Amino acid sequence: MLRATSTNEQPKKSSLPGRVGHVRFPGICRHAELLGVHRTHLYQVLSGGRRSVSLLRRYNAIIARERGKR
Secondary structure (H helix, E strand, C coil), X not given: XXXXXXXXXXXXXXXXXXXXXXXXXXXXXXXHHHHCCCHHHHHHHHHCCXXXXXXXXXXXXXXXXXXXXX
């Protein structure tokens, strides 16, 4: 079915320009690469969707090391 569009329609705004929002796990892409896992797997472990004790232990060690350098 074809529908007539209004000439007053505003184009949808993309969520990418500006990227305003809260970052839950800063540096997650870099950390995932260091740990040898995919970013999505690390995110799931950190947010509680998956359970991986060894990955969480290694992630916490990286975070502690980074905080010590500051």
